Amino acid sequence: MTAGEVTGARRPEVLDGPFNTRQLLRLDEALRTADSSTGLTFSVYVGELDEPVRGHAEKLHGQLFDPARSVLIAVSPNQRMLEIVTGAEARKRLPDRDCKLAALSMAAAFGVGDLAGGVVSGLAQLADHAGKR
Amino acid sequence: MSFSLSEVLTLVLPALAVVLVVTMLVYLGSSRRGKRYRPGRPFEFTPVWFLSAPEQLAGDGGPVAALPQGPRRAELASAEGPVLAQPESIQQTGGASDRW
Numbered sequence: 001m002t003a004g005e006v007t008g009a010r011r012p013e014v015l016d017g018p019f020n021t022r023q024l025l026r027l028d029e030a031l032r033t034a035d036s037s038t039g040l041t042f043s044v045y046v047g048e049l050d051e052p053v054r055g056h057a058e059k060l061h062g063q064l065f066d067p068a069r070s071v072l073i074a075v076s077p078n079q080r081m082l083e084i085v086t087g088a089e090a091r092k093r094l095p096d097r098d099c100k101l102a103a104l105s106m107a108a109a110f111g112v113g114d115l116a117g118g119v120v121s122g123l124a125q126l127a128d129h130a131g132k133r
Numbered sequence: 134m135s136f137s138l139s140e141v142l143t144l145v146l147p148a149l150a151v152v153l154v155v156t157m158l159v160y161l162g163s164s165r166r167g168k169r170y171r172p173g174r175p176f177e178f179t180p181v182w183f184l185s186a187p188e189q190l191a192g193d194g195g196p197v198a199a200l201p202q203g204p205r206r207a208e209l210a211s212a213e214g215p216v217l218a219q220p221e222s223i224q225q226t227g228g229a230s231d232r233w
Contacts, residue, residue: 113169
């Protein structure tokens with residue numbers, strides 16, 4: 001199930017998350033575009049991160065199907081922390097410097113309360129830096 | 134200069150109706166917009182984990198809501214040895230960190 005899909009009559013859990021329906025659709029589109037244009041797997045986690053924050057983000061990244069080719073953006077709004085984790089293969093196309101640039105841009109958006117906008121623009125930047133598959 | 138009751142009602146009722154409609158629209162709009170994140174203020178929400186396809190999450194492949202203690206890959210679950218026993222993908226992760 002993707003971010004934008006709604007199944008059955010029961011209210012999906014994702015609607016209790018930090019984004020409204022319109023933002024979920026934007027996020028879904030950004031994820032699909034990033035995945036299809038780069039061939040990498042992008043994912044976005046928004047929630048609390050246990051200490052050490054980096055370790056928790058890496059653990060989440062390790063749960064993805066193909067961590068080596070995956071990129072995880074982990075955002076903790078209450079802790080005001082952001083982690084971008086790239087796998088071994090993804091890192092070759094997305095050097096840490098490019099990730100830092102995207103992180104700076106995302107943090108600027110988060111700082112003014114724009115969670116969805118920050119994530120969407122961060123995904124676009126990362127996909128742009130990673131280039132075509 | 135005097136107004137009859139019907140003249141007063143003709144003038145006042147439409148004005149009241151307009152005020153009522155505008156008030157309802159504003160109320161509905163704000164309630165639909167829901168909660169909004171404001172940095173520095175507590176923000177209650179259900180953690181979420183987004184993927185463009187569910188099968189990209191190892192394990193049952195189902196959840197959209199994040200499961201921090203969720204299923205792990207076999208090699209992670211069995212990695213009881215020293216740090217050197219960690220899978221290659223964990224050791225070579227890169228990326229960046231930031232805060233706001």
